[in-house]
Amino acid sequence: MDWLTNVDGLAEWIRSWGILGIAGSIVLNIVISVAGVLPSIFLSGANAVVFGLYGGFLISLTGEVAGAAIAFLLYRYGIRSSMRLQKLDSFQWVQRINGTSRFRKCLAIVLLRLNPFIPSGVINLGAAITSLSFGDFLLATFIGKIPSMVFETFVGHDLIYFGENKLRLLFSLLAAALVLIIFWNSGSKGKERRHEDSC
Numbered sequence: 001m002d003w004l005t006n007v008d009g010l011a012e013w014i015r016s017w018g019i020l021g022i023a024g025s026i027v028l029n030i031v032i033s034v035a036g037v038l039p040s041i042f043l044s045g046a047n048a049v050v051f052g053l054y055g056g057f058l059i060s061l062t063g064e065v066a067g068a069a070i071a072f073l074l075y076r077y078g079i080r081s082s083m084r085l086q087k088l089d090s091f092q093w094v095q096r097i098n099g100t101s102r103f104r105k106c107l108a109i110v111l112l113r114l115n116p117f118i119p120s121g122v123i124n125l126g127a128a129i130t131s132l133s134f135g136d137f138l139l140a141t142f143i144g145k146i147p148s149m150v151f152e153t154f155v156g157h158d159l160i161y162f163g164e165n166k167l168r169l170l171f172s173l174l175a176a177a178l179v180l181i182i183f184w185n186s187g188s189k190g191k192e193r194r195h196e197d198s199c
Contacts, residue, residue, distance in 0.1 A: 010046035021050065026063040033067020034074065036121015040064065044152035057153040061145060068124055068141045075128035098131045105132045106140040113144025 014021040025047055032038045040060070048056030097105060109132070112123045127137050 007042050007045045007049065010043055011049040014046055014050045022059055025050075025059055026066065029060060029063025030067035030070060033064055033120060033124075034071045036071065036119055036124065041152040044149065048153045053153060057149055060153055061142075061149045064120075064145050064149060065138065065142050068120065068145075069134070069138055071121065071124040072128050072134065072137055075125050076134075079128060094129050102133075102136060105130065106136050109137060109140035110144040113141060114147060 014025050017024045025043065029040060029043055032040045032043065043063075044056065044060040046056075047059045050056065051059055097108065100108075109123065109127060112118055112126075113120075
């Protein structure tokens with residue numbers, strides 16, 4: 001998988017396809033999204049190098065959302081066709097989510113997409129288990145993916161052109177560190193609250 005972390009190599013591979021490089025990049029992004037555990041930041045950076053920041057962002061966002069949609073359908077179909085996996089419907093957290101409003105379900109997906117600690121595959125699987133509709137999942141994923149795709153596109157691009165974009169890369173990394181701290185603190189406070197409630 002070393003080639004997936006080589007931005008220069010990925011950029012050259014995409015360029016070698018010419019106009020079909022857009023489709024090739026989207027397909028590769030779909031594969032990464034469906035796998036759920038592979039890093040996409042390097043591909044986002046390569047897209048930015050080949051297609052520019054804005055073009056690369058749009059291509060990466062398209063691939064990410066399409067990959068999440070396909071993964072959602074695969075997981076949901078697999079769950080419904082497997083008697084063993086159907087037992088997941090009885091989990092308390094699934095029933096709690098199914099009992100909430102449509103807006104709250106969508107909001108949960110958006111916020112989970114913003115959380116850098118949660119792998120995309122986990123979110124796709126969790127959403128597929130619930131009663132969330134495919135359309136709502138797609139919309140919430142699109143909204144939630146925008147900030148992360150902006151970050152991945154800029155950071156991946158600026159790592160290649162480090163000499164020209166040191167300051168912007170520094171600000172991007174500081175912003176990412178701030179997001180990590182916020183989610184880490186909110187997660188710790190939530191655990192403390194649950195611990196206090198159980199006492």
